[in-house]
Amino acid sequence: MVIATPRSPRHVDAMSIPVVELSGIHKSFGANAVLRGISLIANEGEVITLIGSSGSGKSTLLRCINLLEVPEQGQVRIGGEDVSLSLPGPHRRPTNETQIRRIRSELGMVFQSFNLWSHMSVLDNVMAAPLRVQGRDAADVRAEAMATLAKVGLAEKAEAWPAELSGGQQQRAAIARALCINPRVMLFDEPTSALDPELQVEVTRVIRLLADEGRTMVLVTHDMGLARAISSRVLFLHQGLIEEEAPPETLFTAPKSARVAQFLKASSGG
Amino acid sequence: MTQLTAVLADIALLAKPALFNLYFAFASIPIGFLFAIFLALGKASRHGLLRRLSSSYIYMFRGSPLFIQFFMIYSMVLALNLSVWKPLGIDGIVLNPLVLGPVVLALNTTAYTAEILFGALTSVPRGEIEAARAFGFSPGTRFRRIVWPHMIRLAWPAYTNEVVFLFHATTLVYFTLPVIDDQKDLMTKAGELFQRDFNVLLHYSVAGLYFLACSLAIFVVSGLIYRRLTRHMPGAAQRWRFTLISPLR
Numbered sequence A: 001m002v003i004a005t006p007r008s009p010r011h012v013d014a015m016s017i018p019v020v021e022l023s024g025i026h027k028s029f030g031a032n033a034v035l036r037g038i039s040l041i042a043n044e045g046e047v048i049t050l051i052g053s054s055g056s057g058k059s060t061l062l063r064c065i066n067l068l069e070v071p072e073q074g075q076v077r078i079g080g081e082d083v084s085l086s087l088p089g090p091h092r093r094p095t096n097e098t099q100i101r102r103i104r105s106e107l108g109m110v111f112q113s114f115n116l117w118s119h120m121s122v123l124d125n126v127m128a129a130p131l132r133v134q135g136r137d138a139a140d141v142r143a144e145a146m147a148t149l150a151k152v153g154l155a156e157k158a159e160a161w162p163a164e165l166s167g168g169q170q171q172r173a174a175i176a177r178a179l180c181i182n183p184r185v186m187l188f189d190e191p192t193s194a195l196d197p198e199l200q201v202e203v204t205r206v207i208r209l210l211a212d213e214g215r216t217m218v219l220v221t222h223d224m225g226l227a228r229a230i231s232s233r234v235l236f237l238h239q240g241l242i243e244e245e246a247p248p249e250t251l252f253t254a255p256k257s258a259r260v261a262q263f264l265k266a267s268s269g270g
Numbered sequence B: 001m002t003q004l005t006a007v008l009a010d011i012a013l014l015a016k017p018a019l020f021n022l023y024f025a026f027a028s029i030p031i032g033f034l035f036a037i038f039l040a041l042g043k044a045s046r047h048g049l050l051r052r053l054s055s056s057y058i059y060m061f062r063g064s065p066l067f068i069q070f071f072m073i074y075s076m077v078l079a080l081n082l083s084v085w086k087p088l089g090i091d092g093i094v095l096n097p098l099v100l101g102p103v104v105l106a107l108n109t110t111a112y113t114a115e116i117l118f119g120a121l122t123s124v125p126r127g128e129i130e131a132a133r134a135f136g137f138s139p140g141t142r143f144r145r146i147v148w149p150h151m152i153r154l155a156w157p158a159y160t161n162e163v164v165f166l167f168h169a170t171t172l173v174y175f176t177l178p179v180i181d182d183q184k185d186l187m188t189k190a191g192e193l194f195q196r197d198f199n200v201l202l203h204y205s206v207a208g209l210y211f212l213a214c215s216l217a218i219f220v221v222s223g224l225i226y227r228r229l230t231r232h233m234p235g236a237a238q239r240w241r242f243t244l245i246s247p248l249r
């Protein structure tokens, strides 16, 4: 368990430039209404953390940001640009695939189960999107990929296959892969949940480092210590709505909602 | 000693016929493989009609004996001879076993290979495809860089069986189609030699030796390719090698 160390508040920027704006997001799977009208803003340099019990729709909300899920109602704006979607309804689709791909190439996603491309070396994983999607120069990309791997402490594993790495190393490689596209926002979906406690620490350390650099991030996590340490604001999801949204120092010490209090009690006890 | 000379004589006599079996296999397998990729994607498609058409094709050719497919297609092609092929002046090409044989074999292996590739496609790790989507890969790049390498690796052992099976199935060509001049394959030539001296054991054993030798070559090459396809998975190719020489269909 990482002990929360108070850090300078991140939510007092003089100028707030919204990078991710979700408004009125609805999403259901069949009869299961998972998101029922959620709005979220992540400003430049902020770390927004989503917490809530299992099945509350945290992953679904995160996946709406890069359109891995298409919300049937509501609007997604990335860097001030509206994502163009067809008319609201269960069959809503992006109307501009090129726009979707461009926006995705500016959002670095890190998955709970790493999802490294297992047939590529670690270095090729990190270089793939910059080369194949962003079309950048190969020599530049290679140099940047090596620097990024060094940053997450994996320089000597560049030529290894993902299968040869520990879980913690795989997740750090996945973070390097997301970093190397120079994303506007990093999206983390429970990056440490699949890891043993000792391995969680090495990944958490990297995430904290990124937070300290002032990167914009949206993070789903069950690690309350991490949430407390790096968040600008914490959002608690419950039954498809945001039950409470507050800076961590408020939410974790004096939650307004009884449900949040109950959740925090359960997760600190567990 | 006379035994040995008889065997050597048969090996020499059956060398040219073996080339016909090899030709039938080499002419049909690459075409079948190519079509099978599209057919497998068709079967996995979200487009309902495309999916049904692909599935029906696969079912038809997997669900009936190759032997009957040869007869059906040959009789259909023959029926069109006077009305279509002759007027076009291509009857000599269309009815030639060296053309029609590979065509039927290709139609058949397309179906089997498509089913193998389809099965492999459904087993490609979902998370890796999702990651490719999340990073903005276009559908084409996603297929080439992520889906295909997994798909071909997953399909490879079963596809090797299909190749060997198809190679053996080349013996069916001249069961249906007429032999032109001296264009005999291993089975027809062995049959002809058998008619002379009724030495079943000798002639069919030597024909069988040719099939064994070619199958071995296929296994060896396929094993090397598999090793390359699984180089990111320590131990996979080694595990497979023990199942390689197991009885085939």
Ligand SMILES: Nc1ncnc2c1ncn2[C@@H]1O[C@H](COP(=O)(O)OP(=O)(O)OP(=O)(O)O)[C@@H](O)[C@H]1O
Pocket: A029, A032, A034, A052, A053, A054, A055, A056, A057, A058, A059, A060, A061
């Ligand atoms: N592709 C899908 N098809 C059908 N139902 C889905 C799909 N994805 C998610 N769901 C459902 O939506 C609900 C919310 O799922 P989601 O994964 O967003 O929850 P979560 O808050 O991330 O949970 P966890 O903490 O367990 O990861 C769940 O009831 C889940 O079963």
Ligand SMILES: [Mg+2]
Pocket: A058, A059, A060, A189, A190
């Ligand atoms: Mg989740």
